[in-house]
Amino acid sequence: MTSYTDKGEKHEQGKFVCFDHLTFWVGNAKQAASYYCTKLGFEPLAYRGLETGSRDVVSHVVKQGKIIYVFTSALNPGNKEMGDHLVKHGDGVKDVAFTVENCDFLVEVNADGFFYCFISFWASFAITTHGFLIFLQKARERGAIIIKEPHVVEDKYQRNLLFHRFWSVDDKQLQTEYSALRSIVVANYEETVKMPINEPAMGKRKSQIQEYVEYYGGAGVQHIAMNTSDIITAIRNLKERGMEFMTVPDTYYQQLREKLKFSKVKIVEDLSILEELRILVDFDDNGYLLQIFTKPVQDRPTVFLEVIQRHNHQGFGAGNFKSLFEAIEADQNARGNLTILTPNGTSQKL
Numbered sequence: 001m002t003s004y005t006d007k008g009e010k011h012e013q014g015k016f017v018c019f020d021h022l023t024f025w026v027g028n029a030k031q032a033a034s035y036y037c038t039k040l041g042f043e044p045l046a047y048r049g050l051e052t053g054s055r056d057v058v059s060h061v062v063k064q065g066k067i068i069y070v071f072t073s074a075l076n077p078g079n080k081e082m083g084d085h086l087v088k089h090g091d092g093v094k095d096v097a098f099t100v101e102n103c104d105f106l107v108e109v110n111a112d113g114f115f116y117c118f119i120s121f122w123a124s125f126a127i128t129t130h131g132f133l134i135f136l137q138k139a140r141e142r143g144a145i146i147i148k149e150p151h152v153v154e155d156k157y158q159r160n161l162l163f164h165r166f167w168s169v170d171d172k173q174l175q176t177e178y179s180a181l182r183s184i185v186v187a188n189y190e191e192t193v194k195m196p197i198n199e200p201a202m203g204k205r206k207s208q209i210q211e212y213v214e215y216y217g218g219a220g221v222q223h224i225a226m227n228t229s230d231i232i233t234a235i236r237n238l239k240e241r242g243m244e245f246m247t248v249p250d251t252y253y254q255q256l257r258e259k260l261k262f263s264k265v266k267i268v269e270d271l272s273i274l275e276e277l278r279i280l281v282d283f284d285d286n287g288y289l290l291q292i293f294t295k296p297v298q299d300r301p302t303v304f305l306e307v308i309q310r311h312n313h314q315g316f317g318a319g320n321f322k323s324l325f326e327a328i329e330a331d332q333n334a335r336g337n338l339t340i341l342t343p344n345g346t347s348q349k350l
């Protein structure tokens with residue numbers, strides 16, 4: 001892992017304040033919004049639809065604290081744009097909106113159409129919530145799968161959004177027996193908006209990142225991290241409401257206890273409660289983070305959610321990647337997708 005201190009140039013205009021909201025395009029916005037209310041404790045915030053004079057699209061907006069999600073669906077048969085999106089991607093995040101200062105300036109800087117073309121789901125400047133990933137579009141060239149380097153996407157963020165590299169991890173540092181991952185996290189100057197850009201790296205089997213790319217039909221938001229100041233209460237409530245999470249084996253907590261004996265950091269929370277709830281811990285000498293990941297929140301193995309609590313630690317849980325990815329790979333195997341990769345880039349079932 002590498003952390004970076006150079007925040008780049010401080011720009012006088014076009015400051016990014018925070019995430020504002022996420023917009024999901026889904027088949028049935030009413031039911032999708034209801035899932036977030038009943039299973040995650042969100043509350044209805046706004047609605048547009050036939051009753052409000054919106055003849056073509058319906059949106060249900062839900063809110064929890066500062067987190068705002070918009071679920072949008074087409075109302076009429078033959079809506080080609082939304083229909084094609086749904087056929088290709090399934091339910092997913094269409095738009096990530098940021099709250100900014102001086103929107104006009106940013107639109108001018110981005111006149112080359114980055115927002116509208118390069119990453120098609122990225123469409124507005126308004127915006128919200130936090131950790132999610134952008135995957136890289138794979139391109140097939142002469143039979144081989146070519147994955148655009150993360151730095152291509154990173155460059156776009158640096159040039160167009162005035163973001164800088166915040167953190168990174170490469171595939172040599174991060175692999176399970178089967179798969180590997182490269183991750184570059186970009187952030188705004190104030191580091192209030194952070195976005196990991198992840199890509200699959202060559203491993204023995206199809207990586208979970210590649211599984212996402214194939215089922216989503218390209219690059220997109222893979223997971224959304226929601227920050228909390230009390231993860232224990234949050235996860236107790238979510239589990240009670242029937243939310244399903246990825247779980248790591250008992251050995252994870254045995255190893256964690258051993259590692260903590262040699263660490264300067266003191267975990268305030270009761271480790272046995274964290275263990276009971278299967279909350280993951282990552283730390284360095286100065287602080288730690290607590291995090292947990294849900295199972296995919298739709299039938300396609302694409303978008304999932306993360307709940308995270310930080311205690312003076314700005315990492316992304318690299319110390320948990322191996323255990324977490326092994327848990328994800330077990331589910332991937334159950335889906336018949338932990339396939340062996342052959343040298344020419346195709347994959348075959350076991």
Ligand SMILES: O=C(O)C(=O)Cc1ccc(O)cc1
Binds near residue numbers: 131324
């Ligand atoms: O990079 C992040 O934001 C993480 O929280 C770590 C991570 C990366 C990839 C995954 O499939 C699951 C978790």
Ligand SMILES: [Fe+2]
Binds near residue numbers: 131
């Ligand atoms: Fe994350």
